[in-house]
Amino acid sequence: MKGEDLKLANVKINTLFVAEIFNTKHGLEELNEEELNSIGILDDDIDASREERVFRLWINSLNIEGLYVENLFEEISDGVLLCKVVHKLDNTVIDWKRVDLTPKNTFGKNGNCGIAIKGSKAMGLKMISIGGKDIVEGSRKDIIATCWSLCKLNYLKLIGGKTEKELVDWANSMVKDTVP
Numbered sequence: 070m071k072g073e074d075l076k077l078a079n080v081k082i083n084t085l086f087v088a089e090i091f092n093t094k095h096g097l098e099e100l101n102e103e104e105l106n107s108i109g110i111l112d113d114d115i116d117a118s119r120e121e122r123v124f125r126l127w128i129n130s131l132n133i134e135g136l137y138v139e140n141l142f143e144e145i146s147d148g149v150l151l152c153k154v155v156h157k158l159d160n161t162v163i164d165w166k167r168v169d170l171t172p173k174n175t176f177g178k179n180g181n182c183g184i185a186i187k188g189s190k191a192m193g194l195k196m197i198s199i200g201g202k203d204i205v206e207g208s209r210k211d212i213i214a215t216c217w218s219l220c221k222l223n224y225l226k227l228i229g230g231k232t233e234k235e236l237v238d239w240a241n242s243m244v245k246d247t248v249p
Contacts, residue, residue, distance in 0.1 A: 079228075079229065081227055081228045081229055082228055082229070085224075085227075085228060118209070120213045120216075120217075121140075121141045121142060121209075121213070124141055124213065124216035124217070124220060125138045125139075125140075125141045127216075127220050127223075128141070128150070128154055128216075131154065131157050131223075133153050133154070133157050136150065136153055138150065141212065141216070142207055142209060142212060143207075145204060145212055146178060146204060146205050146206075146207055147172050147177075147178045147181060147205075148168070148172070148178050148179075148180070148181025148182035148183075148184065148185055148201065148204065148205070149168065149169075149170055149172075149181055151181070151182060151185035151186075151204065151215070152165075152168050152181055152184055152185045152188070154185075154219055155185050155188040155189055155192070155219065156188070158192065158219060158222060158223055158226070159188070159191075159192050162187075162188035162189075162191040162192055163184060163185070163188045164184065167180070167184055168181055168184055169181055175205060178201075178205045179201040179202055179205050180201070181201070182200075182201030182202075182203075182204040182205055183200070183201035185201075185204075186199060186200065186201060186204075186215075189215070189218065189219065192222060193222075194218045194219070194222060195218075196215065196218070198211075199211045199214060199215060221233070
C-alpha cells in the first residue's frame with residue numbers, strides 16, 4: 070500500500086489514519102491539575118498496567134449492551150465478559166445455551182472461559198497454550214495475549230479484511246514516503 074491509498078477515500082483506512090495522527094501529533098497542551106479537577110476526569114490508571122487499560126477501553130468501546138469494564142483482570146475471570154466480547158466479534162461462535170451467566174464456582178468459570186477460547190479458535194485465532202483455567206486464575210500474560218488477539222482481529226475486520234502483513238507493508242511505505 071502507498072500514500073495513494075488515502076486518496077481512494079476508504080473511510081475505514083482514512084479514519085484510522087486520522088485517529089493515529091490525532092493520538093500522536095495532536096498539538097494540544099496537557100491539562101494542568103486544576104483543569105483536570107474542574108472537568109472531573111479521574112486518573113483511572115493508578116493501579117493498572119498500560120495494557121490492561123488499553124484492552125479495557127477497547128472492550129468498552131465495543132458498546133456491548135450492559136457491559137462496562139472497570140478492572141479487566143478481575144472481571145474477565147468468570148468467562149462471561151470474554152464470551153460477550155467474542156460474540157460481539159462473531160455472533161455465530163458462542164453457544165449461549167452452554168454459558169453459565171452466573172457461575173458460582175471454578176468449574177462454571179472454567180467452562181465459560183473454555184467456551185470463549187473455543188469460539189476464538191473458531192474465528193481463526195491461534196490460542197496456543199491458553200486454557201480456560203489460565204483466564205480464571207488471572208494469568209495476566211494469558212489475559213493480555215487473549216485480548217490482544219481479539220483486538221487485532223477486530224481492527225483487521227474494521228479496515229476491510231487487510232492482512233497484518235499488508236498493513237505493516239503499507240505503514241512501512243508511508244514512513245519511507247515521508248522520510249527525506
